[in-house]
Amino acid sequence: MAERTLRGARLGGQSFEDERGIEFAARQQVGYACPQGHKFEVPMSVEADIPANWECPRCGAVALNVDGILPEAKAEKPARTHWDMLLERRSIKELEDILTERLTLLRDGEIGPAHLHRASKSRKKKTTA
Numbered sequence: 001m002a003e004r005t006l007r008g009a010r011l012g013g014q015s016f017e018d019e020r021g022i023e024f025a026a027r028q029q030v031g032y033a034c035p036q037g038h039k040f041e042v043p044m045s046v047e048a049d050i051p052a053n054w055e056c057p058r059c060g061a062v063a064l065n066v067d068g069i070l071p072e073a074k075a076e077k078p079a080r081t082h083w084d085m086l087l088e089r090r091s092i093k094e095l096e097d098i099l100t101e102r103l104t105l106l107r108d109g110e111i112g113p114a115h116l117h118r119a120s121k122s123r124k125k126k127t128t129a
């Protein structure tokens with residue numbers, strides 16, 4: 001019985017790490033140095049985007065690429081903030097006018113948190129209508 005169950009794969013006879021016929025992607029050693037002075041290299045594909053940082057395998061600190069690759073070095077579009085998008089639609093002058101208008105309404109108790117609302121004539125008309 002025991003012999004049969006072992007028939008599938010001969011123990012020690014066959015290596016699954018046979019590299020013949022396998023073409024590896026071109027690799028490069030990328031150097032990093034951590035703030036503690038540890039230097040190490042990481043094998044990477046030559047086609048890989050080289051990260052600016054790598055965690056130091058010895059102390060876990062963030063190590064910097066020794067070739068001076070900087071974070072965010074790629075020419076990417078800077079992220080647009082809500083403010084940027086707002087400025088695409090309104091000028092500062094328009095925004096100031098709107099702010100003034102809204103502040104007036106807020107101070108008059110027309111808008112804002114319900115507990116700050118003041119009963120106004122126009123509001124009373126609306127509720128009775």
Ligand SMILES: [Zn+2]
Nearest residue numbers: 034038056059
């Ligand atoms: Zn380190």
